[in-house]
Amino acid sequence: MSKIRRTFTPEERLSILREGQQEGRSQTLRKYNLSPSLFDKWRRKYLQDGIEGLKNRYKRIDPAVRELQEENERLKRIIAKQALEIEVKSELLKKTPIGSRTK
Numbered sequence: 001m002s003k004i005r006r007t008f009t010p011e012e013r014l015s016i017l018r019e020g021q022q023e024g025r026s027q028t029l030r031k032y033n034l035s036p037s038l039f040d041k042w043r044r045k046y047l048q049d050g051i052e053g054l055k056n057r058y059k060r061i062d063p064a065v066r067e068l069q070e071e072n073e074r075l076k077r078i079i080a081k082q083a084l085e086i087e088v089k090s091e092l093l094k095k096t097p098i099g100s101r102t103k
Contacts, residue, residue: 010051010054010055013042013046013054014046014051014054016028016032016034016039016042017039017042017043017046019031020039020043025039042054
C-alpha cells in the first residue's frame, strides 16, 4: 500500500485554517485527515508571515541550469583525471634513468 503525498495550495491551507477556527480544530483535522502538528505548523507560519508563510519554501531549479551544472561537474572530473595522469607520468619520467631507455 503506497501513500500518496497530498499537496495543498496556500489558499487551501488558509481556508483549512479558517475552517478550523470556525468549526473546531479536531473536526477539521478529521475532515481533511491532517495531523495536529501539520495544522499547528501551518498556523504558526501564517501568524508569522501571513499568506506568504503558507507558500512552499523549496527552490525550483531550472532544468537548463541543472544540466549546465551537471556538465560543469563532468568537465571538472575530466580535468582532474587528466591532471592526475600528467602528474603520474611526470613522476615516472623523473624516476626512469636516462641510460635504461630503449630506442
